[in-house]
Amino acid sequence: MEIKSVENSPEPQILLEETFYVLSKKYSTFKVRLTRKGLHLIKDAEGIPKEQIILLKDIIGCQCLRSKKRTTNCTCQSLPRSDSLQVVEENSTDLDDTDVSAYLYVYAYIFQGRKGFSKKRERTIITLRFRSFDKYEDNNKEAQRWRCAIKKLIKGEPLNSSMLNDYLSVVHHKENRRLLILCNPKSGAGKGRQIFQQKVAPILNEAEIPYDLYMTKNSNYARDFVRTSNVFQWTGIIGVGGDGIIFEIVNGIFERPDWSEVLKSIPIGVIPGGSGNGLARSVAHHASEPYFPSTTLPSTLAAIRGYTEPMDIVRVETVSNILFSFLSVGWGLLSDIDIESERLRMLGGTRFTVWSVARLIGLRSYKGKLWYLPSSIPFSNTAPSLLNDSLNKGSTLDLPTEVHLETQQGRQRLDSWYSAHSRRSTYFSTGGSSYQSTTDSGLGDGDNCTIRNRTRRMFGPASQLPSLTAPLPVEWKCIEGRFVMVTIFETLFNVLIINTFLGACILSDSFR
Template sequence: MMDAGDDYLSPSPTLEETFYLISKKNTVYRVKLSEKGLCLQKECNGNIKTQTIILEDVIGCRCMRSKRFAHKCKWRPRSSKKGCHEEVNENSIDWDESDVSAYLYIYAYILKKGKVITHRKRERMIITLRFRSYDKYDDNMHEAQKWRVTIKYLMSSIQQSSLPPCFFKSHDIRIENKVLVIANPKSGVGKAREVFQNKVVPIFTEADINYDLYCTKHALDAQTLMRTTNLWEYMGGVVVAGGDGLLFEVVNGIMERPDWSTMFSQIKLGIIPCGSGNGLAKSISHAFNEPYDQNPVLVSTLNVVHGISTPLDLVRIETKNKIIYSFLSIGWGLISDVDIESERFRSIGSQRFTVYSVAKLIGLKTYKGRVSYIPAVSEQLVPNDDCDTKSVVSDEGRRDSFYSIASKKSAYHSAAGSSYESLTEENVRAFGPSSTLPPLSQSLPSTWTTIEGDFVLVHAAYPSHLMTDCLFAPSAKLDDGCIWLCYIKAGISRAHLVQFLMGMSNGSHIKTPEAVMIPVSALRIEPESGQLTVDGEAIELSPLQAEILPSAAQVFARA
């Protein structure tokens, strides 16, 4: 309960203020804040320049005091130059007592357009407003806090947050929902921790994101964590800093909970691309026309801090011995061989796929088996949910490798010497939706389409991209309720196969004569040789069937 004497501020629908630069005479900045955004109007010697920062580009703001006199109002992108004043928290004792001004820092990442669309990028901007209309610091800070409260209120309206609609406490405006970040130190070229510390943490700080960080110590660690942790503490979302394989563990860990249905409906999933492929992160940005290639980590982090989500299809996969859940792809044949056998070259990043593709073309193989499918229809399959959805709270309590952002020490758990070999898992009960397909051991009805023979590759994807530079399913949407099945039978020339592989970078591979791309709602693969992969991870070679689970999860996106 809050004391009656606490200072509360009501957000205003519109705020306007005029700011001046002492260093530039005859220069006036008129700033207007409304639900449309932040309008910045510069008037200098009769010339007027106007710029509007939309609220969707603003990630946070905070009130500060400054040690050193500097520019009093600016809207240009800020660089780290000597001579600029040092930022000091409003509650810090290290401030200039003679300066009664209050400063409001507004952090935004605006979209800068290049001469061509591929040159678009997000650029950091800090708008600094100095409030000094009053003789007392407390009065000036009160004005700055009024702006801060209104900005937070307008931002929360966009995010459809559960924040109170009328009143906000001036000194505690942050969204309290905590985010769980799971980092894999071995992802990609092994720099996930450095990427998170240097590129993600500063943005989280600007946006007042409250989070816990967990560094995985071995394979399937994230899956165990999701199964045993009290996820009600992390209604802000679960974000992985790693590759698609780490998110694969998170999804399957949640599916091993009795309350899986509730968790998927309540928790948003996110990914900071630190792996080799990063197919889902690219697909999310592609779906909303975000400039991913210029700065993948920045774009993906901004998806998280905005707190908005979009539905994501999942796929239920049944093999002879287990049930798994997928969000990216199923593969058999050439592409799967390249994915798995190039693991030894993961230190060179995504280039390992190109290098090994050339090697596999020289010794091209074919794979004998049978592929069956149900063509997609407009009606989406609805999973049958007959499981208990009561929450399970972990008895393990808080793990030692969790660290809060509030700690001034390193937010990382040392993974030195950690083993990344699979651990022996006790039998874990799989929950999740029940299947609508015939049992894997039974023959398929005549309504299925079946192709038999020798294949060069069979690959099925649900989002658009398999990797950052692989537009595998150009027509795919994140929640279209389709599995995009592609297959090539034996007999294709090497020239056409090279055309196919090179065309995957821009989606033109589907024009290769021997390539067949079909939207399906379910499929069965019965291989006799080769390797099977799910989301880039190898699984046992056995008959496999899969069915779409439309909009089963939510992912952070600039929807």
Template sequence: MADSLCVMDVYHAKGDETVDSKEQVFLEETFYILSKKKSVFRVRLTSKGLSLIKETDDIAKEQTILLRDIVGSKCMRSKRRRAGGGSCVCSSLVGHHQLKVVDENSGDLDESDISAYLYIYAYVLKRGRRTKRERTTITLRFRSYDRYEDNNKEALKWRTTIKCLLENLSISNNPPINDKKLLVLLNPKSGPGKAREIFQTKVAPILQEAEIPYDLQVTKYANYAREFVRTRNVYNWRGIVAVGGDGVLFEILNGMFERLDWQQAFAEVPLAILPCGSGNGLATTICYHYDEPFTNSNMTGLSISLTRNRTAPMDIMFSFLSVGWGLLSDIDIESERLRAIGGQRFTVWAIARLVGLRKYKGTVSYALIKDIKTIPKSKHPLLSHSVSQDGTLDSPDTEAFYDCDEQSETFKSVNGRRHERVDSWYSVHSRRSAFYSTRDSDYHSVTSGSEVRSPVHACMHGPAPHLPSLMSQLPNTWVHEHGEFVMVHVSYQTHIGADLLFAPQSKLCDGVMWMLIIRAGISRSQILSFLLTLTQGNLAEINNEFIKMVPVSAFRIVPEGQNGYLTVDGELVEYGPIQAEIFPNIINLLVPDNV
């Protein structure tokens, strides 16, 4: 239910208080409160927001509803109360007649009430022990004129100005119109399986208040989202929203890279995520960067970001979150059987894996960034070179698209052993698609026989790689570590889960990946301390004989043996050699407005 902040009547006086010179005043009126005849509100619509100055018995109190907290507004008028009708949210406006304020297009309008009502919807950020957003409705009643049409004209002027300000457009007499819809791809099986319910109850009402139309597509089988964005005209939509776990966005990302026009698509169609899964690393990262409260049950801030046109660039390594080998990947994949309990599944399975601690043998190689402050900012959003401290990744430009042909099925690793080749996203010699599908998917196809399914393996395109292929030797400037490991995890986001602050120094777009390496020999008590530290975000301060966190611009992991898990963005991929490099400024994300 709406929390009505104030219900005010327009009055013909004009406020004359001084205004901050940095604020531009667009509209100003004085209203009074019907229930308190000696109280008036001087209301200003400024470049900062909606300023409400309450004056009662020579005492003035001011409150400002910031523009970034306002999602939309709507003009209304009153309707006759039907016999047996319930209480009215605006009963104080009309005394015992209890007329209800409804959409002006509704039937059975009360022609005797010439007032026009403006509802302004806002979600005000309340900071305290528990920071959260509270829904607030400001109701302004315009009745300065003798005709409804004239009063409605005044209300519409306020509404139009608010809409222009929210969309960062020049003020005009005509409300801005953007008929483009959001494309919402929703996985109903993410996390505990409540994605559809959460979207309808938490997100859809905000989009409705903001007058943002959307197309909702519920995924029907594994890779549905990937196929959808690859085969449709994505330019018909103003943005693509992944609703579910990190895996939904993983599919969308791969589907976009399977388009020949991937570069234009990423530049013109921003992406967004609304977390309903178990991990929710990227969503937490976005909220962390933009000082937005986040819990799995409260997505208000992220929902508001869908109503704005603000975007921010993000690096990728042909994933959007992390690549893992060892402990954290074991916990992620093996806890799938506990998906119904949500994020708590990770804690439960972490205890199990701590008791039965495993170690894995292999080689970890990386291009170390000696000083992250020296990395130049990329000026070009796409096809720019990845940069390492020693320039070891720089190479002559190659074709901007991957070649889907393969020349060899094996390659020789640093230690001289031969391995069966596993596709790398980052080698120009990749044979198959760069996409890794999920094993043991919960999806079951419900497509009709007439529906044409696209090929399972489509050619992956993308920016030109600078790494040698997995069959080639790495530059001699790289660091190579061979031995037994408890885990290796690489991420370029601050969070790899809602409660796992992995790399506090990370930015959405800084050209840096953070590699956590834990060697075998570490005690269980040290592992427990590490897991507790992971929830507090102090990993950058940990460097000892067993644990270290290093900034890198590229890496290669070559596991030995056949037993283990490799994960990309929490999704299981083939177990074998894998490598990645950072590509700056590839994706545009819809982000909260914190200006």
């Protein structure tokens, strides 16, 4: 393996390069190159080179593993011995000392399909088996160099040849982020915990992102947790659930005296597990990420990548309360549907459709006055441009979801199409993650009942609008009568400017 410098070349600079072999096909070789653009897989089949690029922005992480000892069957058994290779972590007690190979697993989620609803991300695993040397330590050193380079490129950190040659810095490379995850197990159809365990935790483990997981136990648990905890020990807050848990997190932050510092340094993310998931779908749409049938994958990938964009927050003031809204403020029909359909929560998102029909049959109207200040800035209803598909022109490879390549060695090699983590694997935390119960945090039933009954003090920027009891200037307009509904959708003006993984909030007083 060698590091080439081609700074004067118009082609992307090659940081690392190696030749691997696909043993299931005779005379089939892959030249693998790592550039700042991504992982280039160049296949030479019968003298016709074909190239596939796994873009760096689609790679979430990589791990170095080692082969596992084969179990010896009893002589009285006639079951055939499996030839499939298993791998374990390097510190496992089940290592196979006869296999000196080091395995580098690169995890990527690449776009499939052209556009529209057919567009989706598919999990792809690139397995690079390093076995050019006679000792595992030497092969592992080469694999770790690749791992270090990929990790630094993903995080946007500077990378040079001396870093790749410094074995100690490679071995001790650790993730410096740690996420706080607040999961509502009762969200949506009551599958919040299942969504996290089956769909979110495996991806966090592939990216080696450590996290602390807390399950909410009652209403306002997330709000009180964020309000009373030292949130600066985490680098981000993720809410797993519906829009309600993000509402609690946001308002919990504004109940802190240091709310401004929290918003500047701690981004907030959402992984949908609710019934409507309006915020998560709006974020995914803006980022041109596929969100049908579910936004779980793009939301998790956004949290892993740590992308941040500002988001507007609306300050809502009533006679007795102050709240902060991030998606919409409603009164009338939509509010009735949202609140009254709670009795059908087991239906998931279908509950909104069912109760909408019921409320339309028995349509209500409400008498009221709506005061508003006409905007002097015209609203431009310009939809966010869709991200162009990153498709390689010319001849490309049709890669399966798992690709295993290995370096050359003088002895016979086994079939190489297998992976450490298949779709059926049981996932576990590899980043020192911890799971906490509600009682561990000091916010159990007894304490939380006391907290919820206290008078809440809301901080945040002062309102620039007249108070509710003060007369309004002549510029304000009034609509009086009976209303079916009044709804202010912040999605149209604010949420669509979000990219992914919500960042520090820019506040605006746009509703009274």
